Amino acid sequence: MPKTEKPSEKDNHEPKKLPIYKHKDKLVQAVKENSFLIVTGETGSGKTTQLPQYLYKAGLCRNGRIGVTQPRRVAAITVAQRVCQEMGVQLGEEVGYQVRFDDCSTKDTMIKYMTDGCMLREILADPGLSQYSIVILDEAHERSLNTDVLLGLLKKRLSKASRGHQAPLKVVVMSATLETEKLSSFYGNCPVFTIPGRTYPVKEKFCNLIGPKDKESSVYVKEVVKVTLDVHSSEAAGDILVFLTGQAEIEKACDMLFEKAETLNYRYDVHDRTVEGLLILPLYGSMPTDQQRQIFQPSPKGVRKCVVATNIAATSLTIDGIRYIVDSGFVKQLNHNSRVGLDILEVVPISKSEAQQRTGRAGRTAAGKCFRIYNKDFWDTCMPNYTIPEIQRTSLTSVILTLKCLGVHDVIRFPYLDCPEERFILTALKQLYQFDAIDRRGHVTPLGRLMVEFPLPPNLTRALLKAAALECEDIVLPVAAMLSVENIFIRPGKPEGQKEAEARHSEIAAFAGGSNDFLMLLCVFEKCRASDNPSAWCKEHWIHWRAVKSAFSVESQLRDILLRLKQRKDFPHEKFEGSKSELLRQCLCLGYFTNVARRSVGKSFCTMDGHGSSILIHPSSCLFGQELQLDWIIFHDVLVTSRVYVRTVCPIRYEWVMDLLPKLHEIDVYELSSVAREEVTDEEMVHWEKKEAAKRQAEAREDAARKLEKRNDESSITEARARYLERKQHRRRT
DNA sequence: GAGCACTGC
Numbered sequence: 001m002p003k004t005e006k007p008s009e010k011d012n013h014e015p016k017k018l019p020i021y022k023h024k025d026k027l028v029q030a031v032k033e034n035s036f037l038i039v040t041g042e043t044g045s046g047k048t049t050q051l052p053q054y055l056y057k058a059g060l061c062r063n064g065r066i067g068v069t070q071p072r073r074v075a076a077i078t079v080a081q082r083v084c085q086e087m088g089v090q091l092g093e094e095v096g097y098q099v100r101f102d103d104c105s106t107k108d109t110m111i112k113y114m115t116d117g118c119m120l121r122e123i124l125a126d127p128g129l130s131q132y133s134i135v136i137l138d139e140a141h142e143r144s145l146n147t148d149v150l151l152g153l154l155k156k157r158l159s160k161a162s163r164g165h166q167a168p169l170k171v172v173v174m175s176a177t178l179e180t181e182k183l184s185s186f187y188g189n190c191p192v193f194t195i196p197g198r199t200y201p202v203k204e205k206f207c208n209l210i211g212p213k214d215k216e217s218s219v220y221v222k223e224v225v226k227v228t229l230d231v232h233s234s235e236a237a238g239d240i241l242v243f244l245t246g247q248a249e250i251e252k253a254c255d256m257l258f259e260k261a262e263t264l265n266y267r268y269d270v271h272d273r274t275v276e277g278l279l280i281l282p283l284y285g286s287m288p289t290d291q292q293r294q295i296f297q298p299s300p301k302g303v304r305k306c307v308v309a310t311n312i313a314a315t316s317l318t319i320d321g322i323r324y325i326v327d328s329g330f331v332k333q334l335n336h337n338s339r340v341g342l343d344i345l346e347v348v349p350i351s352k353s354e355a356q357q358r359t360g361r362a363g364r365t366a367a368g369k370c371f372r373i374y375n376k377d378f379w380d381t382c383m384p385n386y387t388i389p390e391i392q393r394t395s396l397t398s399v400i401l402t403l404k405c406l407g408v409h410d411v412i413r414f415p416y417l418d419c420p421e422e423r424f425i426l427t428a429l430k431q432l433y434q435f436d437a438i439d440r441r442g443h444v445t446p447l448g449r450l451m452v453e454f455p456l457p458p459n460l461t462r463a464l465l466k467a468a469a470l471e472c473e474d475i476v477l478p479v480a481a482m483l484s485v486e487n488i489f490i491r492p493g494k495p496e497g498q499k500e501a502e503a504r505h506s507e508i509a510a511f512a513g514g515s516n517d518f519l520m521l522l523c524v525f526e527k528c529r530a531s532d533n534p535s536a537w538c539k540e541h542w543i544h545w546r547a548v549k550s551a552f553s554v555e556s557q558l559r560d561i562l563l564r565l566k567q568r569k570d571f572p573h574e575k576f577e578g579s580k581s582e583l584l585r586q587c588l589c590l591g592y593f594t595n596v597a598r599r600s601v602g603k604s605f606c607t608m609d610g611h612g613s614s615i616l617i618h619p620s621s622c623l624f625g626q627e628l629q630l631d632w633i634i635f636h637d638v639l640v641t642s643r644v645y646v647r648t649v650c651p652i653r654y655e656w657v658m659d660l661l662p663k664l665h666e667i668d669v670y671e672l673s674s675v676a677r678e679e680v681t682d683e684e685m686v687h688w689e690k691k692e693a694a695k696r697q698a699e700a701r702e703d704a705a706r707k708l709e710k711r712n713d714e715s716s717i718t719e720a721r722a723r724y725l726e727r728k729q730h731r732r733r734t
Numbered sequence: 735g736a737g738c739a740c741t742g743c
Contacts (some may be wrong), residue, residue, distance in 0.1 A: 117743040332739035455743035541742045
């Protein structure tokens with residue numbers, strides 16, 4: 001018997017050899033006996049592929065299918081494929097999957113893998129999830145925004161009314177061995193079922209090269225490079241995975257690895273990027289897919305592979321053969337700052353659980369080592385125990401609208417596993433009110449019901465619905481699609497490419513009229529679609545073809561949704577005559593009046609949202625350099641780096657937003673805080689202005705107005721305020 | 735005159 005032989009990949013995944021197999025009967029029993037169950041088990045336990053099969057074979061889905069959610073598309077697809085193979089069935093029949101743009105399931109699908117976002121959409125269409133008997137939320141420890149919303153929604157196991165005569169839904173939450181007690185107590189101290197994992201030990205080492213004060217990119221990149229070369233020269237065979245924060249940093253680190261290696265008298269070859277047996281490969285999301293694929297090719301004999309990656313390698317991509325991790329301790333994270341009303345992308349220390357996750361990437365096929373460049377002091381003082389869940393650090397506008405549409409009116413006391421700050425919820429409500437998606441009482445308006453159907457942020461949805469009402473959706477659909485996919489324009493890291501790319505981009509800008517970034521996106525979309533060879537056209541113009549291609553799919557999806565909604569009798573219609581670009585701008589104004597700014601001193605602008613932040617036009621905008629000729633603008637997003645920049649900008653006329661601006665100050669968070677709690681009765685509505693809240697509200701409002709006036713003592717602002725006061729008076733009278 | 739992590743509907 002060849003006992004010494006390493007088990008092959010196939011044997012490794014043999015269902016009966018997985019750790020979960022021994023617990024099969026007990027698991028099935030636990031699901032039968034409990035409405036809620038937490039299952040924990042680390043990577044390799046087999047829970048994702050096996051548990052649904054056990055439940056299916058035990059006849060637990062006679063009255064409805066089993067839905068298994070995943071935070072990522074690829075995971076949903078590949079797991080479904082694997083389970084099909086194991087069961088010997090055709091994909092899309094008994095076992096299937098559903099992700100955006102790709103539904104591989106039928107009415108008879110009994111085990112359905114899907115993204116958490118798809119599950120949320122299904123709940124919107126069928127609040128009782130009547131086709132399901134069991135819902136399994138997988139990877140709950142990742143705490144994705146959608147999973148968190150689902151966790152809360154399923155806590156009530158969906159109201160009896162919405163399930164009709166059906167048996168209540170069973171809920172299984174699967175998570176890595178973190179925070180399982182918290183999950184259990186969230187679901188009324190439900191049982192926790194633990195399955196041992198099957199990973200190899202990874203030795204952790206603090207290299208003590210940076211401490212709490214070293215947060216400069218240049219500092220930690222240098223140390224990361226040093227450690228990586230040390231590992232290469234002193235450790236046994238096995239590939240290295242290095243974690244850094246972004247494209248620029250990764251390219252820099254790769255360059256430094258070559259240079260340093262050279263001074264160490266390594267032979268090195270620029271063309272195949274190898275240095276004395278070290279193959280250096282960058283890896284980040286915006287890299288072309290074929291280049292990404294190189295990462296997975298096994299390195300030639302005697303050559304060590306070194307992948308320098310962003311967090312994409314922490315969960316999304318798994319590279320076999322990694323035995324060493326070099327961890328910088330940092331990550332780039334998008335945080336919503338409700339105090340200034342901005343989303344800020346910033347480099348922050350990772351959490352201890354994230355460090356653990358990175359470490360685990362080295363122990364998938366053999367024992368490994370993890371080198372942390374920071375010291376224990378950094379670990380203790382800078383790194384939080386857990387990553388703040390997404391729901392506590394993103395803008396909640398879409399989430400709140402979804403909840404409201406599902407009949408969750410009290411969005412503050414909704415059962416969140418971790419409550420978002422009240423302020424975040426209130427600003428979301430305020431935004432929804434400004435977009436006419438909810439009324440003063442916090443109830444969803446007919447428009448809000450239309451808005452929730454779109455997989456877009458509310459501002460874009462608002463613009464799109466306005467366009468549809470004006471029968472000019474053809475120009476807004478592509479813009480909305482282009483704005484909701486990854487970055488369209490290629491901006492190379494090296495100076496030579498930069499000039500060429502810039503020249504090509506300004507050609508397009510000129511063609512689009514040279515003074516509107518939104519129109520420029522429309523132009524790229526249309527030109528590319530009209531081209532015989534779109535991918536070549538993109539390459540020639542330094543445009544990401546992958547992004548435009550997905551914009552094409554998004555556009556047609558949005559178009560389908562719009563067509564469906566237009567059948568509704570209450571779909572709004574309006575009339576407007578004007579040029580194409582004027583029409584576009586008018587629609588955009590309705591979606592972006594919360595992002596209006598007016599030029600103040602020199603090239604800077606001042607936002608009108610009440611925060612009165614000072615902003616600049618980003619150099620990548622086609623309006624950069626034309627600031628002095630501009631007065632009012634709207635913008636799509638904000639980038640905070642050395643200064644506060646806005647990108648994707650459109651000049652507007654004051655008249656277009658004049659009637660909308662007062663809406664920004666008409667209602668404030670104090671008013672909404674009671675609305676949010678549904679504490680306001682009809683009577684209270686009448687008296688409530690006399691209350692303390694009203695006083696604070698008035699003060700806050702006047703304060704905001706004072707600040708606004710101080711910054712813009714132009715007649716137009718005073719005019720806007722006068723109109724607002726007039727309306728308010730009017731409202732009081734009626 | 736600067737530079738965008740990663741997901742998802």
